[in-house]
Amino acid sequence: MSKRPLDILNNTLGKSVIIKLKGERIFRGTLExxxxxxxxVLENAEELKEGETENKLGTVVVRGDNVVYISP
Amino acid sequence: MSKRPLDILNNTLGKSVIIKLKGERIFRGTLExxxxxxxxVLENAEELKEGETENKLGTVVVRGDNVVYISP
Amino acid sequence: MSKRPLDILNNTLGKSVIIKLKGERIFRGTLExxxxxxxxVLENAEELKEGETENKLGTVVVRGDNVVYISP
Amino acid sequence: MSKRPLDILNNTLGKSVIIKLKGERIFRGTLExxxxxxxxVLENAEELKEGETENKLGTVVVRGDNVVYISP
Amino acid sequence: MSKRPLDILNNTLGKSVIIKLKGERIFRGTLExxxxxxxxVLENAEELKEGETENKLGTVVVRGDNVVYISP
Amino acid sequence: MSKRPLDILNNTLGKSVIIKLKGERIFRGTLExxxxxxxxVLENAEELKEGETENKLGTVVVRGDNVVYISP
Amino acid sequence: MSKRPLDILNNTLGKSVIIKLKGERIFRGTLExxxxxxxxVLENAEELKEGETENKLGTVVVRGDNVVYISP
Known part of the structure; x- marks a missing residue:
């Protein structure tokens, strides 16, 4: 049975995700x-650099066209 | 319960936000x-460079395709 | 009360604006x-470089996808 | 009274224009x-480099997504 | 008889694929x-660098505009 | 009287054209x-480099988003 | 008589093609x-580098926005 990309996002609400953006930017947070x-929408979002927290952002709205991948 | 990205923006009207644009440009201002x-639409907008105010812009209309993220 | 981006442009008609384009190009002129x-559409448009007038253009039609921001 | 961007182009038909394209390419010609x-559509189009004619093209159809600005 | 691109993806569900993304990023995983x-949607996804596993990601949702090709 | 861009292309069918693509690639051929x-669609298409034939391609289908200009 | 770009692709089904992608990547294979x-959709696809086979891919689905040209 096929798993639609947006269904995966829906099942991930409230859980922790890694988001990779164009230009190698990485975020970790809870997908809300x-x-x-x-x-x-991420909460408790952090921007990572080489695996370390570089920047704590709290809530963040990411524009979709920047996204490379989302990994639950 | 899911929080839609545009709902978050709606809840942020009148509040201070950080906007990151493509090409590392950062703005701070009140989302109007x-x-x-x-x-x-930002008011009392400032362009930041390395955390310091580089440019005071007052009101500014940012075209959406430049936006990486918006953090309330 | 929310201020829609295009409403801000509408309220700015006939007034002076700064336009920042992708690639750091800056224009100053009257939004018509x-x-x-x-x-x-700008009139009395000038292209600026490091805050100085580099190029006087008179009327200019700027294609929207180049715009980073418009500041009245 | 507002001047729509495409109205300006319409009023410019048959007149000389400067077209700036992405990547700093500049054309001069008659907007047809x-x-x-x-x-x-330009006629008697020339490609300019540092203000000098580099290339005479006669008629040329420019794809819109390359345009930065058009100056009558 | 023509094979539509999305039909090929449909026939590949549950099977292993190589995904090449813009910027030379390569993923291997099961297309779900x-x-x-x-x-x-990939499961058991790994990010490869010069043919070696660089990063194990488990489930990953890749945004389509990053894709160069998909090879079953 | 205005000449629509696609009308110019229509009038050019069966005639020789120069096509400039993004990234400075130039083709010459018959617009079919x-x-x-x-x-x-070009026939008898050649890829040019510094005005010389670099590559003879015969028939070629060029995706429109690569086009900078077409000159009959 | 005009030859529509997609008609050319349709007439090329089952035949060998060269595909040039953005970023100078070249594929050869049978258009399916x-x-x-x-x-x-290509079958028996190979990725070429300087005219030599670099990578044999079998079946490959190429996302259209990467295509510069297709030459039957």
Whole structure:
């Protein structure tokens, strides 16, 4: 049975995710929302650099066209 | 319960936000408006460089396709 | 009350604006028109480099996808 | 009264224009047509480099997504 | 008889694939889902560098606009 | 009277054209077809480098989003 | 009589093609399918570098927005 990409995001709500953005930017946080463009809402979001927390952002709305992948 | 990205923006109206744009440009200001493309209206907007105010802009309309993230 | 991005442009018609384009190009001029793509019409437009007038253009139609921000 | 970007192009038909394209390419020619994507038809078109004619092209159809600005 | 691109993806569900992304990033994993934008769901996904596993990701949702090719 | 960009292409069918693509690639050939995206069909197509034939391609379908200009 | 770009692709089904992608990547293979986005299905696909086979891929689905040209 096929798993639609947005269904995976829906099943991941409230859980921790890694988000890789274009230009090698990485975020970690709790996925609290998304829409069909893959615009995302993260809470307790941190920006990572070489695996270390570089920047604590709290809530963040990421514009979907920056996303490379989302890994629950 | 899911939090839609545009709902978060709606809840943030009148509050201070950090906006990261492509090409590492960062703005700080009060979010006064947005639309479905994530075009944004900021007031008391400042452009930051390495955490310092580089440029005071007052009101600014940012075209949505430049946005990486918005953090309330 | 929310201020829609295009409403801000509408309120700015006939007034002086700074336009920042992708690739660091900056224009100053009087905003005489726009459309939903943020295509813009400027009059008495000048292209600026490091704050100095580099190029006087008179009327100019800017294609919206180049725009980073518009500051009244 | 607002001047729509495409109205300006319409008023410029048959007149000389400067077109700046992404990647710093500049054309000069007579605007003979356009469409809603800002695809353009120029006649007697020349490609300029540092203000000098580099290349005479006669008629040229420019795809709109390359356009930065059009100056009548 | 023509084989539509999305039909090939459909026939590949549950099987191992190599995904090449823009910027030379390569993933290997089991294709578990896709949509019309070529957004993809991989399971047991690994990011490869010069043919070696660099990063084990488990489940990953790849945004379609990053995809160069998918090879079953 | 305005000349629509696609009308110019239509009038050029069966004639020789120069096509400039993003990234400075230049083709010369006979325009045999096009569509509204400016996808093009060339026959007897050659890829040029510094005005010299680098590569003879025969028939070629060019995806429109690569096109900078078409000169009949 | 005009030859539409997608008609050329249709006439090429089952035949050998050269595909040039953005970033100078070249594929050779048998065109087995396509859609309106120019997403392509190749079989017996090989990735070429300086005219030599670098990588044998078998079946490959190429996302259309990477395509520069297709030459039957």
């Amino acid at each position: 929302g998304y829409d069909i463009h893959m615009n995302l | 408006g947005y639309d479905i493309h994530m075009n944004l | 028109g726009y459309d939903i793509h943020m295509n813009l | 047509g356009y469409d809603i994507h800002m695809n353009l | 889902g896709y949509d019309i934008h070529m957004n993809l | 077809g096009y569509d509204i995206h400016m996808n093009l | 399918g396509y859609d309106i986005h120019m997403n392509l």
